[in-house]
Amino acid sequence: MTDLQTTQNGDGNKARPDQGPRPFSIHTDFPMGIAVLLFCAVVFYLTTLFDEVPSAMAQGVPPEQFPRLLLFLISAFAVIMMFQARGHDPKKRKPIPKVVYLSAGLLVVFVGIVDFVGIIAAMMLFCVALPILWGERRFKVIAIFAAIYPVLVYFLFSRVMEVNFPLGFFTEFFR
Amino acid sequence: MDGFLHAISIMTDPYLLFVILCGTVGGVLVGALPGLTSTMATALLLPFTVMMPPVPAIALLSALYCAGTFGGSITAILINAPGAPPAAATAIDGYPMAQRGEAGRALGMATVSSTIGGIFSVIVLLVAAPMLARMAYSFGPPEYFALALFGLSMLASITKGSAVKNLIGGAFGVLVATVGIDFTTGVERFTFGYPEMTEGIHFIPVMIGIFGGAELLSQAASLDMVYNRVAAIAVKLPSKEDFKLVWKTIVRSCGIGTFIGILPAEGGTVAAMIGYNKARRWSKNKDEFGSGAIEGIAGPEAANNAATGGAMVPTLALGIPGSGTTAVILGALLVHGLRPGPYLFQEQPDLLYGIFGAMLVANILFLGIGLVGAKLFARITLIPRTFLWPAVFVLAVVGAYSLEQAMVDVGIMLVFGLLGFVLRRYGFAPAPIIMGIILGDLVENTLKQSLLLFEHDWTMFFGRPIAVSFFILTFLGLFGPFLFGQIRKMVRGK
Missing domain, CATH: 1.10.246 (Serum Albumin; Chain A, Domain 1)
Known part of the structure; x- marks a missing residue:
């Protein structure tokens, strides 16, 4: 019998509530989350390099504001992703051939x-x-x-x- | 009824019929090939359609969408490898049936239930899309912003990948859409001094790369995979007994599929999975599921094809894609200079009836193709991957280049192909990124227009009832599963 369900972290990894996380094993979502946060930091820096808004156009939303809002959201989701990965076995991935x-x-x-x-x-x-x-x-x-x-x-x-x-x-x- | 007759009258054009036939045959072929999905095929085909008039162009893509969803069931049943993700649930019972010598019966049921689901959803599309479009007349920038936000929030519940990864993908897509000149201030963003980037990153090279390029690398990673093929025999029409057994399942799945399709960002895969689970839940023969239950084919197949028409409803009426493939079709509309929404129904009735008609004809055509030619189409999987994927990538390069005739687009396609492979390996689905890119401009522009309208007082959003309704739906879309889970736990605890 087969029932289709998504697993909690979406990677097909089962939580190990009875055993706790395996020592010295890091779920791939941790380094991925850190990579996402680093990406956000770099892009945030790039938003500081945008040109000055001409004074005639200054009444609108500043051009860097929307990308920064998105970077904040992506960072928040990345932190949640890392938080969700706690207590889950790292997925055994086949090495890339x-x-x-x-x-x-x-x-x-x-x-x-x-x-x-x-x-x-x-x-x-x-x-x-x-x-x-x-x-x-x-x-x-x-x-x-x-x-x-x-x-x-x-x-x-x-x-x-x-x-x-x-x-x-x-x-x-x-x- | 007038609309239906108009759609039929448009279909008397022989050129249009020929285009739909090509789309349907092409759709069944790509749907049957594991790895090639209708989303990828529409993305690859889009540059070809640029030279065509809008009606045949969109009709071609729509027919391919319908037939591609069905085509996946052929290989799901015969080689246990769904040609397209929406057919994944079909393999669970289809392949065991084929193994015990009932491949013809399984294929027949898949064909007929797909056709019924597809035709049902086209009728719903014909009725619901104009109604929804009329509602959208009263939408201003705040309502469109709230609606686009709702569409993006629905990415959390698409099954491929985890909710939070889908949301990261969607937000990343919106970020990609900010590249280029900011329309309110004229300031360049993330262009790195390249003049080609000032108009932003075009979504077509991104789509081609993220679906085609990434898939080629995934195929390279699984070159040693061997399919166990079950020989196809003549396809059988479902018997009276089979119909008696499955008609309730088909009716239920038609409703489920169309409803799921209408929800922004959801699509055939989600619909098929729910259709399968519900078929099993309500079946008297639950124990047979997983080992070759005929209802296990009818449920997902009716649902995933019903989702095609459903997914076109928000795409055409509101400009919010209902699935990955409709995001590409939405892109095609934009390339042809058409902005989906209420005014499209007023200004381009022929286009809309052309789409309805194309989907209707495609569903009828693949009934014939499925019953007569499934055995032949199953042979498409014999094409060696060593030739198929180089051919696909050559088309990807040429397609990415041909739109603006610029090599920078080929570079973008390649970058997103490599990025797509890495992201996919770490559990990020490609569709949310595409949704984000497509909806990016709408989200940002309507937010900025709304803030100008409200003189930067964002609390005025709450004075707009329609916008508030969408915000509530967004909140439920994001936090509903968690909240309902907690409530369920509390109730059980008592």
Whole structure:
């Protein structure tokens, strides 16, 4: 029998009222809460750097007031989140596999090289690199996919939707 | 009745019908693919629709929304992996049924109850949205501020993630919406000197990143996951006996789903879970639940599809999204220069009837698609993830770029993709952030307009009965579960 319910802290962690918190174990919501508070502190500092309001506009609500109100709310929620995590077992998370970091790196590289090699070449390289990174070894299929799919997407957007893509240094050079 | 006939007459346009068919087929496909949700699909599709006239554009997204909600049930039943979150409850009884050789019966029940739920909610939408819009004529900035606040407070009760994390996500979204020039003072905020940032962060790259980019990294983390597939057999229409067993469940779930859908920020997932729990609660065969009860399919499926029409009610009538996907549809309306609310009903009746009609036709179409093509659509899951996700990300990059034709939007998409993955890992759901970004301008602008109206005396909010009602609902939304829990404890203690 299955009943659908959310757990108290939303992470699927059960409270341990009979045993109390496990010694030397920190629930991930604590460091997360501290990170949120630090983020709020940094953004609060940024609100102090806003330009002066021109005197003709000064009758309205100052521009920093609303973001500060939000930062106060986020900080309060972060404290509540840390408070709620007391007495809960830290969730046993599987470590992030290396392939995730590599995939994230590949996304950054893909976006980073668009201006240099142009959108089509960047898409093609990405369509080759990610399947290989994820363990695909049917190289012929990868080659067909990388050759056809980016070109189709490019023509759909550039011809049908009239989007001008960055052609990149290489493409410009050959033109 | 006039509205209904008008909606039908608009549907005689062959181009519109073709667009709705594409949306429905596309919706069932993305709904069936684990990891690809209708929210992500509408976000990815949105840049395509910019070039289309508003009526077909929004009709396409609406059809995709309806069909995507249904599509999730196919893989929930056949491989125990809900294609979309609203189908999670369907897997509990659907997969055991499929394992014992009743996949066709389970799929048939999912299709029929989804269609009934969907059509019921479209009829409610047709009646309730104009009524709600008429009420909203009397809303001024204080009422809209209170309403937007109520919408954000409802994030506390959406099931994905903890209440407080959802509220942090919502507030963070509103903070993101403050980037750019402050409209009352003309001062730049958080632009870091980049001229591209003065107009603020556009929500489309954020949505594409937070749903598409983050999901790609989640998929990378689960590459070793193998699905146990149950072979699909021909889909069977529910028998008379099955109908006798489930009709009360379907009726109940239609009501639950539509009501939950109308509540701001709630959506199909919450509706399906409540629909499932209520089906079990009122069933004579409680013990069968979890091991393949037919009511365990009818309950959540009728409810999650009923939530689609319900969720469109506040989206269209008030501009407050009823779910994650309707937040994207609201975004699409804004991109087309349309501001949802009472005046939309007056100025764009064709658009509204187009949406009603599209949702109605989509529900009828996926009945046919589900009964005839479920077996075929189940094969979509055979597409290797090693090709599917690179293809999705390429579309995400191109989609994020194409709106303003600026690489800064691609950068924003990437940042929010990486951030979305980290936040998701720590229990923060993406939908509240999107809701916050969408409602951010409304919250801030109406607050500032109200304070100007009240000459900075905020106590004057309490002289506005409608605003006060929304504040009370906000308070109950935030603290109700805690307060009622305490009262229950006290009563039990006595």
